[in-house]
Every structure is written in C-alpha cells, then in structure tokens.
Amino acid sequence: MDKILYTAMSGARQSMEQQAVVNHNLANATTSGFRAQLHAMRAVPVQGEARLDTRASVAAATPGSDMSAGPISATGRPLDVALEGNAWMAVQDAQGNEAYTRRGDIQIDGDGMLHVAGKPVLGDDGPILVPLESQVSIGADGTISAIAPGQTSDAIAEVGRIKLVTTDAQALERGDDGLFRSRAGDGGVAALPRSETAKLATGSLEGSNVSAVESMVSMIDIARRYEMQMKVISSADENAQRANSLLSLQG
DSSP states (O other), rough: OTTTHHHHHHHHHHHHHHHHHHHHHHHHTTTTOOOBBBOOEEEOOOOOOTTTTTEEEEEEEEEOOOOOOOOOEEEOTTTTTEOOEEEEEEOOOOSEEEEEEEOOOOOOTTSSSSEEETTEEEEEEEOOOOOOOEEEEEEEEEEEEEEOOOOOOGOOOEEEOOEEOOGGGGEEEETTTOOEEEEOOTSEEEOOOHHHHHHETTEEEEEEOHHHHHHHHHHHHHHHHHHHHHHHHHHHHHHHHHHHHHHHHHH
C-alpha cells in the first residue's frame, strides 16, 4: 500500500481536530473574557524500515491560547468587571483548586456567594460571601463593599476583596474547563500571589478576542483542505485497484 495513504489520513485527522478547535472558538465569540484556542499542524517524517523520504505524516501542535485583549464594552452593571492589563481573577475550580479567568460577569447566588460561570470568586480567605439582598459595589483593587437592606450609604462596610493576580500570559495553561492555571515545576497546581498593582474597571466587560469573520474563513479553509486530503486517499485507492487489475491480467 502506498504510504501516501498514511500522509493523507494523518492530515485529514488533524484537519478534523483543527475544525473542532475553530468551532469551539466560534461558539465562544460572545463569551466574556474568552481567549481563543490556537491549533497548528506540523510535518513529521514517517518512521519505520519501509519509510520513504518523500512521505511525511502530520502531527498536531498546540502553541496555547491567543492572549490578546478583547474589546471593552460598558454595561453599567455594578457587578460587571473588566480586568486591566495582564490581571487575572482567582476562582475556585470543581476540584477546589485555585484557577484564573478574565471573565467578569459576577453573579450572587442564593447563599450570597460571588461566582463567575458557576465558579466561586476567591478572596484572601476563600470564596467571598456578601449579605443577602445587600447593595454591593466593587472597587478598582477588587475590594467588595456592601450596604445591608434598609441601611443608608453611611453604613457601607467592606466584606471582602477579590484576589487579583498578574503573570506572564505564557506561564498560564488552559484546562479542559476553560480556566487557566499556573503549573508548578513538579506538574502540580501553583497558586499565584495576590498582586497589589492589578486593577479592574467596574460596570464594564471584556469581550471575547475571537473574530467571527476570521473563524468562518478558517472553517471554510479547513473544510476544503479536508476534502483535498480525502481526494488524495480516493486517488491512491483507485491507483492501487488499477495496479491489482494489471497484475491479475499478467498472471
């Protein structure tokens, strides 16, 4: 069997995976603070005793995520925050570990806990709780202040402070849950220290950095590339059948 089948097959498989990444990015084009996932392919030599120098397989390369900033839009909602610069907000993942996000549409659940997309927002002492039905405001440094129901603005009290961190974007790794984490040297999860210089803007949200137009163009390009690779497989199969026919006639 011609090894071109392996070349085309590996390319078609990686094209399908790349299409899945583009679809995922496009589905999150309106998700606050979303960072586009990157996907690339590279050629690798075919290994083995029967290898040919003219044949190569395709392997996936995962350079990470596009960490460029998304557009900032004003919402006027007191619990909407946009992280400035390279700041990240700490949240608690499903395993109870610290993770980081740029998503800023904070909600308050029935227990008074602050959360983003179902993940508790972390402060110095764990998840932040505010009095139920209180009027909540967020300062530029992440300080949470609340006015209890029936009280005047003079009774405002600090109830917590959102943990904000700053780090090199390339030092963060995206997890399957969409959250980012800083990895320790031994492969464990490392909690970053609070940054006193990190700031946020209230009443605003950072949008996704995914370009819907570029994603649609990528989808079309990948689909055509996949069709081309499938045609190569079909052509190689037809050539093999013709060769078998000639051999059977000679026999």
